[in-house]
Amino acid sequence: MTEVATSAMSDQLLVIIDPVARRTDGESVRIAKDVLSAGAATKVCLPDGPEEFARALQRRGSRRPVVIGDDRALVRAVSLLHRQRELAGSVLSVVPVGSAVGLTTALGVPSSAVSAARAVLEGVERRLDLLVDDSDGVVLGALRIPPVPLSEAGSASTRAPWLRTCQSLVRTLVAARPARAPSVPAPGPARLRVEVDGSTLVDLDQPVEAVSLAPGGSGAAEVEVRPLSLGAEATPVRAEGRTVTVSGADFRYRSDAGVSGPVRTRTWRVWEGAWGLTLPGG
Structure with missing residues (x-):
């Protein structure tokens, strides 16, 4: 991960205030803007x-x-x-405002409006990895198959912080969007083939409870497969690679901002250092 000092005090800033932020916490928006x-x-x-x-950006x-x-x-x-x-030539800054900011804060952005705004002015650029799928969709944080339901707890240390992030995102989708959020079936065992850099990590003959992947920060994705357990908790299967392909029966997956699918196959590739985010220095 590369750090580049920013001369933010001499920058000209385009401050784009999302309408959901204006509706949910106008006071934090005002403080950040000031x-x-x-x-x-x-x-x-x-x-x-x-x-x-999109036009403003x-x-x-x-x-x-x-x-x-x-x-x-x-x-x-x-x-x-x-x-x-x-994206490669741009540096983004963000002040998290709203109820679904787990991803943003997990990336290192301060949670308070004042601290985040000061980081915009005084912070450093850090280049972060990105997952890009074969439909040109992007994943900044973590991805889970099957999607995490609203009722599932996120306190287990092996599943946090990406699980808490997903749940927070879903709650905001339900509360803030006028349109109905996509329905998410209850999770259950699935038969999926998971390939990492062309090698099969798990095949269709092994039912799995969950598959997760996320940018690892070193040019590779971190992949975890949890096999179906019939007794004691099964040991997760883990791997790292630049390309991850999941295929099998129709499946949905939850990533940063919602649910995608159903699809029968999807490939994600790691773009190393693909985007820049301003974070506190030090």
């Missing part, structure tokens, strides 16, 4: 929806984009820059 405006030249955009959000010019919002807003910004093939 801190940023006091430390740098800022242009503030108040998009009403995803299309205006696309027309940023030389201004450094700062997103005030939750995990979905951060994922939206990364996805847009990836599709425009401008």
Whole structure:
């Protein structure tokens, strides 16, 4: 992971305030905006929806984009820059505001509006790995097959922090989105083939309870497969690799900001150091 000092005080910032953040915590939005405006030249955009959000980001010019919002807003910004093939040359900053900020804080962004805004002004750029699938979708944090249901607890140390992040994201989807969130079937054993860099980690003849993968931070994905246990808890199977393919019966998966699928096969590749995020120095 590469660190690059930023001269944020002399930067011109494009501050994009997500509409969900404005509705859920206007006070934190105001505080963050005041801190940023006091430390740098800022242009503030108040998009009403995803299309205006995308236009604001696309027309940023030389201004450094700062997103005030939750995990979905951060994922939206990364996805847009990836599709425009401008992610490698961009540095994103984020001030987490909302109830679903587990991913953002897990990446190292302070949870308070004041501290996060100061990190935008005084922090350093860190290049982070990204998972990109064969439909050009991106994953910043962790991915789980089958999707984690709302009722599943996330306190087990072997499954945190990505499990808590997923649950927080789902609660926000249910509370904030006017449209119905995709239904998630109760998890159960699945028959999936999991291949890491072309080698089969588990095949269709071995039912599994769960598969998870996440960028490992060193140019490889960390993969964990939990076999179906009929008695004592089965030992997870773990591996690392740059390419992960999962195939089998139709399956859904939950990543940073929601549920995808059903699909019969999906391949994720690690893009090392693909995106830059401003984080506190030190």
